Amino acid sequence: MRSLVALPSVIGLVLLLLWAPLQAQERQVPASQAQVRLSFAPVVRAVVPAVVNIQTSRDVAGANRPFLNDPLLEFFFGQNRGRAPAERRVENSLGSGVILRGDGVVVTNNHVIEGADQITVILSDRRSFQAELLSRDERADLAFLKIDPGNETLPTLQLASSDALEVGDLVLAVGNPFGIGQTVTSGIVSATNRSAEGLERDVSFIQTDAAINPGNSGGALVDLDGQLVGINTAIFSRSGGSIGIGFAIPADLVRVRLQGAVSGNQEISRPWLGADLQSVDVGIAESLGMQSPRGVLVGRIWPDSAAAEARLLTGDVILSVDGAPVDDPASFGYRMALRPLGTPASLVVLRREEQIHLDVPRAAAPERPAPDLTTFGPEDALGGATVANMSPGFNERHGLDPFDTGVVVVEVRRRSRAAYMNLEVGDVIVGIDGREVRSVDELEEALPRRGRPFGLAVKSGGRLYQFRVTG
Structure with a gap:
């Protein structure tokens, strides 16, 4: 009886000894349906050390005694007696970032560090470093920081080719939302080459359903090899929380901007085609004899621009840039930005139902004439206004229509x-007393002395306003 009782115990011990090594085996990334019960932990372990928390602070003016800002007190004691003195307070914000170089170069979103007086980078091991701003690209929502790790080489993420991504690929979003510690979410690539109203220009985003929350801004979107495919930047949500529609800046654009940042170029210069572009819709496609809508339609062309040099014509449809299809102005700008200035871009263009190939130089928008920033003093007819000459380069940097010319108000x-x-920033002064104004010099010549009435013509919000200014 003893031997019969001991036999199951021996068998159980053998099974336990056989099972233990299986349990001790290193977990692997799921590669098939049969492996779905395995874990993403190996990828996460490799990625997390290179994902950092970013904390910023800035001093802002404010009143800490709002009850003193009382109309009744102002009535009895005068406007200033009842008003609390402005005091300074510190505003903090949180975000995420990714270490791209072992010497301490970190990428994050521009909106994470915008306006910050102090930037602190906190590593996954909780060490903190003060960071300096190397470079920023506001239009692409990218910023590059530098911390000093001494002689230590920090863990980094390798940049993948975002063009290799396909819809349906598994991705992980890694960040530090709300400062609560490292957080990882999983999902798939929902779309590539995505653009939408309200998102940055000149970027074709990666769309993912991996949960991205505000604190994840600037964090990593990685593939299952642990390589960086994008920088998480935005969510579409009315509530401010993730609803499965998130966007990431492609790694290919991050790579280009990184090269500029480490070379010391703080100013971002973009290739400027010098032509108005619009997406081809069904109506335009039918009018041009196209079987389906695709590409971008060329409108106005600026003289002496890259478009004019390449002999693009109004009515041409650009189908691809450097072999990659483009379907809207944002994707065109993105493809042009992936290579440095001075290198030609190879375009496939549809002209009169025939495809032709054109080489377009990548050149920055010219700043001709020079801005000539001028501020009018209190004794001048436009006292308190600062104006500048418009040019394609100036307009590009300030978000104005590149084709606008004249004198723009930049400060009031x-x-x-x-x-x-009622002059406002962005207004364009086009005439004084019926005389056309095309430059700051012409404006100064046309303005009368203070005290004399004059007629003023201003373009504001796409409309032309003319009114009389009394002395």
Whole structure:
């Protein structure tokens, strides 16, 4: 009886000894349906050390005693007696970032560090470093920081080719949302080459359903090899929380901007085609004899621009840039930005139902004429206004229509003569007393002395306004 009782115990011990090594085996990334019960842990372990938390602070003016800002007190004691003195307070924000170089170069979103007086980078092991800003690209929402790790080589993520991504690929979003510690979410690539109203220009985003929350901004989107395919930047949500529609800046654009940042180029220069572009819709496709809508339609062309040099014509349809199809102005700008200035871009163009190949130089928008920033003093007819000459380069940097010309208002001082005229930043002064104004010099020549009435013609919000300014 003893031997019969011992036999199951021996068998159980043998099974346990056989099972233990299986349990001790290193987990692997799921590669098939049969392996779905395996874990993403190996990828996460490799990625997390290179994902950092970013904390920023800035001083802002504010009143810490709002009950003193009382109309009744102002009535009895005067406007200033009842008003609390402005005091300084510190505003903090949180975000994520990714270490790209072992010497301490970190990438994050520009909106994470915008306006910051102090930037702190906190590593996954909780060590913190003060960071300096190397470079930023506001339009692509990218910023590059530098921390000093001494003689240590920091863990990094390798940049993958985002063009190799396909819809349906598994991806992981890694960040530090709300400062609660490292967080990982999984999902798939929902779309590539995505653009949408409200998102940055000149970027074709990766769309994913991996949960991205505000604190994840600047964090990593990685593939199952642990390589960086994108920088998480935005979510589409009315509530501010993730609903499965997130966007990441492709790694290919990060690579280009990184090269500029480490070479010391703080100013980002983009290739400028010098032509108006619009997506081809069904109506345009039918009018051009196209079987289906694709490409971007060329409109106005700026003289002496890259488009003019390449002999693009109004009505041409650009189908691809360097072999990659383009379907909207954002994707065109993105493809042009993936190579440095001075290198030609190879375009496939549809012209009169025939495909032709054109080489277009990548060149920055010219700043001709020079801005000539001018501020008018209190004794001038436009006292308190700062104006500048418009040019394609100036307009590009300030988000204005690149084709606009003339003199633009760039600043209006409060309670100044210009403010009482209701001049606003972005207004374009086009005429004085019926005389056309095309430059700051012409404006200064046309303006009368203060005290004399004059007629002022201003373009504002796409409309032309003419009014009389009294002395």
